[in-house]
Amino acid sequence: MRISDKEVHDRRWMGVGRSSLSDSGAAAADAVRRALTGPDPKLLVVFAAITHDTEAVLAGVAGAAPGVPVIGCTTHGEIGPGGPADGTVTVAALGGAGLEVATCVAEHVSGRQGDAGYEVAGCMRQVTQPHRVLMVLTDGLVRDQESIVRGCYRALGAGIPLFGGAAADGWRMSGAYLFKDGQVLTDAVIGAAIASEAPIAVGVRHGYRTVGQPMIVTRAADGRVLTLDDRPALDVYLERLNAPPQAYTDPSAFTAFALSRPLGVQRRSGVEARNLSTEVDLEGRSIGGGGAIDPGGLTWVMTGDEESILDATDGACQDALDRLAGHEPIGMLTFSCAALRAVLGDEGIRREGERLERWAGTMPFAGFYTYGEIARNHGIDGFHNQTLAVLALS
Incomplete structure (x- = not known):
């Protein structure tokens, strides 16, 4: 018997909210309220412009959704319905009885990147649903990000896909920030084990x-x-x-x-x-x-050029959605590269956003422009630049 769309969206759902309010706490609370579209929220993923007060952002998130686990980071621009934006707080919410989430953090990462990746992968032991992915957010100013990914692989092996991105600070290169519940962190790595009763899929492409x-x-x-x-x-x-x-x-x-x-x-x-x-x-x-x-x-x-980069946008979305094996998607996380944004320019990223909207259709999607993307379906490596990484959930 086929599960109805309503049953799917009650058991597994994703919502996205975005706010351009100038007050950081109010913007965060507004975005969270817009993102909470279903029962039993399990995780909030917060993408905040570097111009926002990070402490106020987290206070606004906590006030709007007390007790819900929170991860996130600062950006080089926020991705979501309506196109790419600067200066917003954009929030993705995941929830429903058919999803499990466990989060953890490793601090003082520089010089021990591999061990930090191994540590955050440990949160995968806390979830039991059959379809799983490890989402990883890193400090984009930490060197040798590939070793973080390899540390995750050392802990999990080839059976668990990886998805994530490196926090950005709008090309200031002076301080990118990670969010974990009420904390603002640097020199850290955050892991989120996301497990579902239905398929989860990762796609990644570059246009070069x-x-x-x-x-x-x-x-x-x-x-x-x-x-x-x-x-x-x-x-x-x-x-x-x-x-x-x-x-x-x-x-x-x-x-x-x-x-x-x-x-x-x-x-x-x-x-x-x-x-x-x-x-x-x-x-x-x-x-x-x-x-x-x-x-x-x-x-x-x-x-490469704009055409090849936008073709890669299509390819990453197609790959991720195809890996859902015919299950109805409930939403996507879409992480693109700050360097790609610089190559494409304002008009190019607007067209990138239009491509994402076409693939998303009526389902929600959100993400940010990163200082590096994480996507791995097989093999030990999975840190990328100048790519689009997509996580599709069903």
Whole structure:
């Protein structure tokens, strides 16, 4: 017997609320009230603009939904119905008898990223429903995010998909913040085990293609590639792309050039994109944005455009929804990259939002622009740049 839509939405539901009120506490309370669309709320996921007072945001959330577990972070822009926005508090709520949620946090992460990932994966032991995902939110200013993902894999193995993103601070690069119940955290990782009686699925795509022959990482350290094919990595990268002369010597020219030309890293799941534009090292002639790139690995220079990026938006949504195996979706979380936002510009992200709205239809969706995306269905790696990561729930 087919379960009716009403029964599905009573047992498992997702709601989204957004508020553009300038008062941080009032905006948070308003967004929470709009998001609470069903019975038995299990989790609130809060995406707050960096311009908001974070303590006031959490106070507003707690006042509007006392006792409901809360996770979240600051953003480089908030994603939701009505298009991308800045300056809002956007909240996704999950609930119903058919969902279980358990949350935990690891602090003082720098220098022990792998162990922190292992620790937050422990919350998966607290849920029992058959369809599960570990959602991970990280401090986007912590280096070597890939090790956090690998720590989760060490704890969970290949059977549990991962989804998440790195908190952002609007390109200030001075302090991105995580939320866990009433706490505002830095140098931390939050884990949320989400378990359901119905399928949960992860999709991820980037819109970049490799250019030319691969290069070998011959020296790497601290999330940076020092040499490619035994030559300074920055020079090899720029030469492969016939970069203008000023990109070799001027930091702003390098950033502008590299923004739409990530480094491709060979992984078991394919070639992943790594943003190079946030950390310029013209003196040391190295490249990298903080993600782990192992010596001996294959890399490519990559390029893309608005059309290929928006096609990847479609692909990520399609992949996630297809993995629901025909079950009716109740909502999506959609995490896109701050670097993609810079590449697309205001009109491009508006069109990205329109693509998301078409895929969502009448179901709610919410997310944020991140300093890195987490998505893994198989394999040990799963930290991405310049991608769209989608979590679909049914």
